[in-house]
Structure formats: C-alpha cells, structure tokens
Amino acid sequence: MxxxxxxxxxxxxxxxxxxxxxxxxxxxxxxxxxxxxxxxGTGTVFVLFGLRIIFAQGWYIVAYSLGIYLLNLFLAFISPKFDPSLEQDEGMEEGSSGLPTKEEDEFRPFVRRLPEFKFWYAATRAIVIGFFCSWFEMFNLPVFWPVLVVYWFILVALTMRRQIQHMIKYRYVPFTVGKKRFSNAK
Structure with a gap:
C-alpha cells in the first residue's frame, strides 16, 4: 500500500x-x-457509575460485566509476574528453587503481573466505558439483578480464597506497607 x-x-x-x-x-x-x-479520580467516576445504575434502575449486565473485569484486573495486580508454582516445578528439574527458602538465599522483591499504573489505567478506562454504555438502552437487558449480585460475591469469594491459598503456599505478600526499618540495638 x-x-x-x-x-x-x-x-x-x-x-x-x-x-x-x-x-x-x-x-x-x-x-x-x-x-x-x-x-x-477513579473512585469518583466509579461512584458516579454506581449512582447512575442505582437511580436509573437498570444496566445491571453492564455493572456485572464491569465487576468481573475489575476482579480479573485486581487478581492480575496481586499475582506475581512469575508464577512460583511453575518456577518450582522447573526448579525441581534443574535443582534450584524460584523463591528463597533459607535465610542465606537472595532476596527477590515482589514483581506484579500487572503494574499499578496499568491497573489504574485499565480500571479507569473500563469504568468510563461502562458509564458510557449505561446511557444506551440497547445495553439495558432485563435480568433479575439479585442473582447477579449473589453470583458475583460467590465468584469473588472463590477466586480470592484460591489466591490467598496460593500466597500462603508460596509465601509472598503482594502489598508493602512501607520501607523496612532497622534499629541499632546496643
């Protein structure tokens, strides 16, 4: 061309x-x-979207789809970039482990599968798209919304339980509260 x-x-x-x-x-x-x-700003847009859904009494499928998408983004945000279970399987073949298991082993910081900025950007974009879709009648499908809410909570509970079990098994924490401080104990 x-x-x-x-x-x-x-x-x-x-x-x-x-x-x-x-x-x-x-x-x-x-x-x-x-x-x-x-x-x-993202929270503000999310609250506006929620108010739109509540006062308009519709667009529950849009809200449910947004909830599923945000859950998937959050799971990617709290997941490690390199899965320790896969590295451990490969490490057993090669004789090395992916995570430090002894005090002398090298410290490896937690690297996210989805960085914070990309998480924020994708979440904000999805909320804005959902808000935009809530103004068109073709996206307002008739559903019994309590079933969607219950199903979403069950989905969150099951996926978070599995993720927390993974964190406990491979001993990683996806959040850091602050810089670790050492005191001079004499």
Missing amino acids: DAPEPDTPFAAVSSQATRFGQIYQAYLDKSTPYVPYRWV
Missing part, C-alpha cells in the same frame, strides 16, 4: 490523531507520580 499524499484529507486526519495521541500520552505521563489523586 502506498503512503497517503500530504494533501489528502486522510493525511490531515491522521496527523491530527497522532498529535492528540501524543498530547494524551503526555498527560498520562505527567499523572504517573500522583498515585492517590489518580485513584481518587
């Missing part, structure tokens, strides 16, 4: 789209260090 000529309308639209994409990316890059503010 030949590249479009600079005089065509397609080239002008393409250059404008590229320019807007660069501006959007620049704002995303500037927002990176402001973690609490980003999450407050």
Whole structure:
C-alpha cells in the first residue's frame, strides 16, 4: 500500500490523531507520580457509575460485566509476574528453587503481573466505558439483578480464597506497607 499524499484529507486526519495521541500520552505521563489523586479520580467516576445504575434502575449486565473485569484486573495486580508454582516445578528439574527458602538465599522483591499504573489505567478506562454504555438502552437487558449480585460475591469469594491459598503456599505478600526499618540495638 502506498503512503497517503500530504494533501489528502486522510493525511490531515491522521496527523491530527497522532498529535492528540501524543498530547494524551503526555498527560498520562505527567499523572504517573500522583498515585492517590489518580485513584481518587477513579473512585469518583466509579461512584458516579454506581449512582447512575442505582437511580436509573437498570444496566445491571453492564455493572456485572464491569465487576468481573475489575476482579480479573485486581487478581492480575496481586499475582506475581512469575508464577512460583511453575518456577518450582522447573526448579525441581534443574535443582534450584524460584523463591528463597533459607535465610542465606537472595532476596527477590515482589514483581506484579500487572503494574499499578496499568491497573489504574485499565480500571479507569473500563469504568468510563461502562458509564458510557449505561446511557444506551440497547445495553439495558432485563435480568433479575439479585442473582447477579449473589453470583458475583460467590465468584469473588472463590477466586480470592484460591489466591490467598496460593500466597500462603508460596509465601509472598503482594502489598508493602512501607520501607523496612532497622534499629541499632546496643
């Protein structure tokens, strides 16, 4: 395919789209260090979405789909990038373990499968899309919403139980409270 000529309308639209994409990316890059503010904004949009669903009395499938997607994002956020169960299986063949098992072993920090920024960005984008979908009648499918709520809570309980068992078995904690401090005990 030949590249479009600079005089065509397609080239002008393409250059404008590229320019807007660069501006959007620049704002995303500037927002990176402001973690609490980003999450407050996301929480605000989520509350607006919830209020929209409650007051409109509909779009339960949209809310349920959003809940499932956010659950999957959260599971990826608290999961290690390299699965210790797979590394342990491979390590048994090679004679080395993926996680430190003795005091002398090297410390390896927790590396997430889904980094915080990507988690925030995907969650915010999904909530905005869900909010947008809640304004169109074609997404308002008639369902008995209490069944969806109960099913979602069962799904959360089962998946979190499995994830917590995995954390206990392979001894990792996906959250750090702060920098570890050492005292000089003399």
